[in-house]
Amino acid sequence: MRNRKWNWRHLLCLSVFLALAGAAAAHGQSGGFTEFIYPVEKLKPTDSVPTLKVGDVAPDFTLPAVEGGKVSLRQYAGKKNVVISFVPAAWTPVCSAQWPGYNIAKGLFDKHDAILLGITVDNIPTLYAWTKQMCGPSEKLWFPVLSDFYPHGAVASKYGVLRSEGVSERALFIINKKGVITYIDVHDINERPLLDDLAKALERVNRQ
């Protein structure tokens, strides 16, 4: 009788070990963070009504930045061209593989005297954790990441890229030093915009 009890207890211990080992293996395989990326089904490509067009003056905004403090669009007026990258949400597949590319393309932005502002509707702590894993513990993204969390999606809404489910479109805006919009790409939310297209649009920004 005593032996039998030990048998099922052993089996339970072994089970816990196996479950933990499996979880550890999964963690290792996906590289520590990849498993935190939330799987998203294919979504409606775009789901918002445009409010702005090329040639319009870009609406000003002020948003809190992950690095602390606040960033306003007007602070770049006359100084820098501005690229705004709206991405739908932290910890989702395509977004998690968009800004890491921009992070190694600083040269492209510098070449055209441009700054990049990354915006999502997530709150600061979420954006802090998410952007931290993009570039390693000792580094940080070279561009400001801004939170359009409260009032929820107010800037996305002003730019006509707030979707009905409360996240923003995957959209790129280029604003020249005069504060005028020179490029808008409200992209299919399921796909990453090619860097080629942004590069071509930046080639034109100082001529517009």
Place this chain on the structure above:
Amino acid sequence: METSKKRLIAVLFFLVALFLSGGASQGAETITSIGNPTKVNGGDHTNFPVFELPIPEHESEKSYLGLSGTGTFKIGQINAPVLLIEVFSFYCPHCQRTASQINEFYQRIQERSDLKERVKMIGIGVSNSAYEVDAYQERYRVPFPLFPDESIEISQMLGVKGTPTFIGVKADGKGTQKRFYFREGGFQDTEQFLAEIIKLSGLK
């Protein structure tokens, strides 16, 4: 609770745990970024899929791979018995972090007169445009040829689930290539990685 019931519960729990231990590591269908080195195997030694890549424009890259002219080429035309393919992405943070280590690995091969002509390397940028691949090459000064795989067709053919993935291909001397190595994720130690490639390719 009766002992028999407890045993039944334990057995069920065991089966669930067994399933989790194996099943949890199954990757998603989409191509993701892989961090720490994880899954390595010696390849399945099956015939390597045949696909075409554009002949590089730069003379130095052409000469490195033993190619000439323009148009496309097949892996079998590369002038070395062993080829290491790195499947990467411009947008993959883990690839970015290991880029300098891979360059170092390439340099180690170049310094070894017994390996220099026998092991060649190329990179395939999954879901990347030619512009993005060029930007990656410039940013990290990648010394070996890189090719875009914008449609993901080649990466899917190669069974790639995440980046970086390293695939070792060996010519069998009869005009076909066999896969001898498949590694999902980066590597910790350059020397160890080199030793692994030499051993599994049968170069020594």
